Amino acid sequence: MAIANPFPESTPILLRIAAFADGDSGGNPAGVHLAGGLPEPGEMQRIAAEVGFSETAFAAPAAQGWRVRYFSPEAEVPFCGHATIALGAALALRQGDGRFALELNEASISVSGWHEGDSIAAALDSPPTRSAAADAALDIMYWPGTSRTCRINNHPGALPPGPRDLLHKAQKL
Numbered sequence: 001m002a003i004a005n006p007f008p009e010s011t012p013i014l015l016r017i018a019a020f021a022d023g024d025s026g027g028n029p030a031g032v033h034l035a036g037g038l039p040e041p042g043e044m045q046r047i048a049a050e051v052g053f054s055e056t057a058f059a060a061p062a063a064q065g066w067r068v069r070y071f072s073p074e075a076e077v078p079f080c081g082h083a084t085i086a087l088g089a090a091l092a093l094r095q096g097d098g099r100f101a102l103e104l105n106e107a108s109i110s111v112s113g114w115h116e117g118d119s120i121a122a123a124l125d126s127p128p129t130r131s132a133a134a135d136a137a138l139d140i141m142y143w144p145g146t147s148r149t150c151r152i153n154n155h156p157g158a159l160p161p162g163p164r165d166l167l168h169k170a171q172k173l
Helices: 043-049 083-095
Strands: 013-021 028-034 056-062 065-070 098-103 106-117 119-125 140-142 149-151 167-172
Touching: 013 043, 013 083, 028 043, 028 083, 043 056, 043 065, 056 083, 065 083, 083 098, 083 106, 083 119
Parallel strands: 028 056, 065 098
Antiparallel strands: 013 028, 013 167, 056 065, 098 106, 106 119, 119 167, 140 149
């Protein structure tokens, strides 16, 4: 059964969505503001402070998809992964399942959102990454939350076993 779109296209909306949620629990909350145009920077800052989460994504239709900016309660930030996942869920809720092109201040990316039972799932399609040789002082990297370390010199970019993608369910708060 498809979830009905409760938000008319012409109505600006402000959602609070927990990205990376597992059903009704957990997740990383983000604000999502969808409107016909982006508010002025001072207004986006005020809204982000009012939402009170670490970041709020602001999105408006653009020629090739959606123009997106991110604000924390204190300042504009260049990118926020969990707010992008939340945005993908919000766009799927508002426009139906799909892949959405996003124009950020310094990059172009896309996010996909789709209905999955009673939930909405989203996946971030990140731009290509760049790397350079690590400083010798960074020879061993500690992986937070574990006792694992990775030898950067022996395995450039290696990560300990675990999830390697940003495919997560988003839950409306």
